[in-house]
Amino acid sequence: MTNEELKTKITELLxxxxxxxxxxWLNINIEPADWLFFAQQLxxxxxxxFDYLFCLTCIDWKTHLTMVYxxxxxxxxxxxxxxxxxxxxxxxIETVSHIWRTADFHEREVxxxxxxxxxxxxxxxxxxxxxGWEGKNPLRKDFEDPVNMIKL
Amino acid sequence: MxxxxxxxxxxxxxxxxxxxxxxxxxxxxxxxxxxxISLFAVLGLVxxxxxxxxxxxxxxxxxxxxxxxxGLLQSLADTLKLLVKEGMTPNGADKFLFxxxxxxxxxxxxxxxxPIAFAKDFQLWDLNIGVLYVSxxxxxxxxxxxxxxxxxxxxxxxxxxxRSGAQIVSYELSAGLSVLSIVVLTGSLQLSEIVNSQANGxxxxxxxxxxxxxxxxxxxxxxxxTNRAPFDLAEAESxxxxxxxxxxxxxxFALFFxxxxxxxxxxxxxxxxxxxxxxxxxxxxxxxGFNNIxxxxxxxxxxxxxTFFLIFLIMWFRWTFPRxxxxxxxxxxxxxxxxxxxxxxxxxxxxAILKWHF
Amino acid sequence: MYRETQIVSDVSKVPLEGGEGTFTINVxxxxxxxxxxxxxxxxxxxxxxxxxxxxxxxxxxxxxxMCESLTYRQFIYVTSRMDYLSAHINNHACAxxxxxxxxxxxxxxxxxxxxxxxxxxxxASHELWWGAMAMDVGAFTPFFHAFRERETINDIMExxxxxxxxxxxxxxxxxxxxxxxxFQKRVKDFLQLYKSKIHEYDELxxxxxxxQNRMKGVGVLSAExxxxxGCTGPxxxxxxxxxxxxxxxxxxxxxxxEFDEVLETAGDSFARYLVRLKEMNQSIRIVEQLIDNIxxxxxxxxxxxxxxxxKGEFYTRVExxxxxxxxxxxxxxxxxxxxxKFRSPGFSNLSILNHMVKGAKIGDLIAAMGTLxxxxxxxxx
Numbered sequence: 001m002t003n004e005e006l007k008t009k010i011t012e013l014l015x016x017x018x019x020x021x022x023x024x025w026l027n028i029n030i031e032p033a034d035w036l037f038f039a040q041q042l043x044x045x046x047x048x049x050f051d052y053l054f055c056l057t058c059i060d061w062k063t064h065l066t067m068v069y070x071x072x073x074x075x076x077x078x079x080x081x082x083x084x085x086x087x088x089x090x091x092x093i094e095t096v097s098h099i100w101r102t103a104d105f106h107e108r109e110v111x112x113x114x115x116x117x118x119x120x121x122x123x124x125x126x127x128x129x130x131x132g133w134e135g136k137n138p139l140r141k142d143f144e145d146p147v148n149m150i151k152l
Numbered sequence: 153m154x155x156x157x158x159x160x161x162x163x164x165x166x167x168x169x170x171x172x173x174x175x176x177x178x179x180x181x182x183x184x185x186x187x188x189i190s191l192f193a194v195l196g197l198v199x200x201x202x203x204x205x206x207x208x209x210x211x212x213x214x215x216x217x218x219x220x221x222x223g224l225l226q227s228l229a230d231t232l233k234l235l236v237k238e239g240m241t242p243n244g245a246d247k248f249l250f251x252x253x254x255x256x257x258x259x260x261x262x263x264x265x266x267p268i269a270f271a272k273d274f275q276l277w278d279l280n281i282g283v284l285y286v287s288x289x290x291x292x293x294x295x296x297x298x299x300x301x302x303x304x305x306x307x308x309x310x311x312x313x314x315r316s317g318a319q320i321v322s323y324e325l326s327a328g329l330s331v332l333s334i335v336v337l338t339g340s341l342q343l344s345e346i347v348n349s350q351a352n353g354x355x356x357x358x359x360x361x362x363x364x365x366x367x368x369x370x371x372x373x374x375x376x377x378t379n380r381a382p383f384d385l386a387e388a389e390s391x392x393x394x395x396x397x398x399x400x401x402x403x404x405f406a407l408f409f410x411x412x413x414x415x416x417x418x419x420x421x422x423x424x425x426x427x428x429x430x431x432x433x434x435x436x437x438x439x440x441g442f443n444n445i446x447x448x449x450x451x452x453x454x455x456x457x458x459t460f461f462l463i464f465l466i467m468w469f470r471w472t473f474p475r476x477x478x479x480x481x482x483x484x485x486x487x488x489x490x491x492x493x494x495x496x497x498x499x500x501x502x503x504a505i506l507k508w509h510f
Numbered sequence: 511m512y513r514e515t516q517i518v519s520d521v522s523k524v525p526l527e528g529g530e531g532t533f534t535i536n537v538x539x540x541x542x543x544x545x546x547x548x549x550x551x552x553x554x555x556x557x558x559x560x561x562x563x564x565x566x567x568x569x570x571x572x573x574x575x576m577c578e579s580l581t582y583r584q585f586i587y588v589t590s591r592m593d594y595l596s597a598h599i600n601n602h603a604c605a606x607x608x609x610x611x612x613x614x615x616x617x618x619x620x621x622x623x624x625x626x627x628x629x630x631x632x633x634a635s636h637e638l639w640w641g642a643m644a645m646d647v648g649a650f651t652p653f654f655h656a657f658r659e660r661e662t663i664n665d666i667m668e669x670x671x672x673x674x675x676x677x678x679x680x681x682x683x684x685x686x687x688x689x690x691x692x693f694q695k696r697v698k699d700f701l702q703l704y705k706s707k708i709h710e711y712d713e714l715x716x717x718x719x720x721x722q723n724r725m726k727g728v729g730v731l732s733a734e735x736x737x738x739x740g741c742t743g744p745x746x747x748x749x750x751x752x753x754x755x756x757x758x759x760x761x762x763x764x765x766x767x768e769f770d771e772v773l774e775t776a777g778d779s780f781a782r783y784l785v786r787l788k789e790m791n792q793s794i795r796i797v798e799q800l801i802d803n804i805x806x807x808x809x810x811x812x813x814x815x816x817x818x819x820x821k822g823e824f825y826t827r828v829e830x831x832x833x834x835x836x837x838x839x840x841x842x843x844x845x846x847x848x849x850x851k852f853r854s855p856g857f858s859n860l861s862i863l864n865h866m867v868k869g870a871k872i873g874d875l876i877a878a879m880g881t882l883x884x885x886x887x888x889x890x891x
Contacts, residue, residue, distance in 0.1 A: 022822060023822065023823060024825075025825075027823075051737050051738070052737050052740065053740060054740060054742075054827075054834065054836060054853060055825070055836050055838060055851065055853040057838065057851040057853075059840055059848075059849045060849070068838075068851075070825065070836070070838075070853075074737055074751065074752075074753070077758065081823075081825075100738055100740065101735075101738040101739045101740075101861070101862075101865075102738065102739050102740030102741075102858050102861060104861060105857060105858070105860070105861040106740075106857075106858075109857075127564075127565075127566055127567070128566045128567035128570050128890065129567060130567065138572055138575060139572070139574060139575055143575075149575075207650070207651075210651050211650070211651050211653075211654035211655070212654055212655065212658060213654060307533060307535045308535065311557065311872070315557075381648055382648065382720055384648070385873075388648070388873075389542050390542050390543045390645060390646045390647070390648060390876055391543065391872050391873055391875075391876050392872075393541060393542065471650060471651050472649065472651060472714070473648075473649060473718065473720050474644065474647040474648045474649040474715075474718060474720050474721045474724060475647055475648025475649075475720075475724075475873070476720055476723070476724070477723075477724060477871055477873040477874065478557060478871060478873065479871065480720075480723055480724075
């Protein structure tokens, strides 16, 4: 499906979604509360069939966090980008690790790097950071480590 | 022409003239003990450098080439290094068993040298149940491995030891059966008689196909028994880091290492004795002229030549084959080798009764 | 904020004997089969694997954070240190992403050189993997045979790029400098050497009955599992999932080249092994098509001294030796990226490990993990 067709189809599924112009793929902004329902629709709808989550990350915008999900379909070969804005002080979003298993590791990475709490994640523990890591999340913009970080 | 038996006899004569019978025996035992220990040490050095050179040759590289001429003294230098290294005993290990295990491994290997005929009339102890003695003593070596694995208080070691236990106990069967087929043909358990019975041809040629099957089974089984690749599951460095000797260091590790190479030498010597005629030169039936020419080559050279050929074969396996998995290893033994050996021994028995062999 | 971790650091406290019969061993951080500082906590019942839990981060350098303070020219060099076996391809992905943002047209000569370098890197990486794979299942000799060919490629790289491992040859707009005058001759020599030796690979390893027994039916992955776990590269193609970025979303001149996407359907370790072996031949095909047809012209487009990406988000995907590498740049319009995310193939490929070898033997773990072709700095970015 082309981006325009995807847009019409997704508007039917989730009328509250907004779209960003520009970029090669369709950018969809959603509310975090809609994510679980929306993700299931994206995965299971036969004309969308987004079965491959190829990138999951987070961006710290200093005022808020944005979760970014890059989705692709191995059947229809179309891609979309889903973004959800999170509260920076209490970032919470539903996990999708049961829909796309790759999200398991990626969400754990985002959890420790950005402090996003993935609700109902089966195994939300530190993956990369050492045991007993205390303090801020390394990839947030206000993270300071005077010992190890070199700034230009 | 000199030979080992002449040297041994002249020493014996000189000792009997100088001392009384008791002292002669005692001194001869001491000499034999020293000879075995030095042979053991030399074998270790030679086989280690041989393994490194063979592997280097197969892996298109040079191998050790710095210490001594062509790197031949490399293993001596390594031994010296291991001698002065600290022997660590891990916390929580069973200290007594941990320290005992390498010595048991080495003593077993040394005991096995006793009945081997290195040259014509040159044998430490020509006992009449030589073959039985060898298979009995060699199965003790598993105890040292189990002991080392258990006492190390390390799970890798324990896994390695358990694997090794299952492996050695299983492969003992086919090794025993293939050895038995030669015993059936010869009608004797005495190693010197087995060698003498091959004066008109080696058993591998005289025994038709069953002897060849027995020989192949024997080589596979002893490769497994000595924990050499492709059956080196007890060590399996890519899985268990170093298996049963993970925690060993210094000389205790070196003893395991030495015992492994001594065991390889011994099983190859046994294989050479049983199937390839031991020190017996290459004879064909009653071709007296040909046989006389062959006798010009000293018997010790024949023995060591055959043994080192088999050792080379086992090293060749190691540097060619990948390792088996534990269940495949046991399948190979219980599903294939053991039934084949059993049928084979029936064939050999029939052949021996009907005198079909040459 | 964090929940307490449940890492078994003192393995002696886990009961060794008893009714349940399970015990835990640490494979790594230093272990011969993990090819780096990967730490797996394995729960075993005898020799049977019950659960595997990877612990990462032993060499995490936080390259993503580092890149936030580096300019668009500088950050490319850091990425060579991610997947050091496909350093060229990492650099390539970053250069492509910057070019996409800046809308730089890359000269034809530079494109061909880039693809040549990528494919040579892919061959070198698969060669190393082949040797290491054989070593994992206990055969040492193949490792040295693989290095014989790999060294030739490294020599070619050294001559043109000045480095053997982390080349840093790709820059936004093309390549850093022109190829060495000997380049074409030496690549042809390499092709000849490779063709005269490749049959040894099959004779020594592929056809070996022990090797086949170790690999066949081990670590079977279904196509659904592979897609769901986000596996890419030879791991996915071994299960019949078509995922070659060079074919699906062609970049540079890949759409004009003749090569096949290698697919195997068995999904076991042996299928993944075959995919990589055949991929080397496909890469050779690509190199053969290009080596005599390097167009004349500039090797680098004219770019400004200071690169500034427009405000926006840019994502490029390339096919490294291990799978799909994604570079996601978020730009605020400055000289440094606001946020960079590297979607590394190894990270996703590792996540399937537990699913793959549950219930298998320890020996199978090694044989299956080897076919994932993990490069730890790629996982711990």
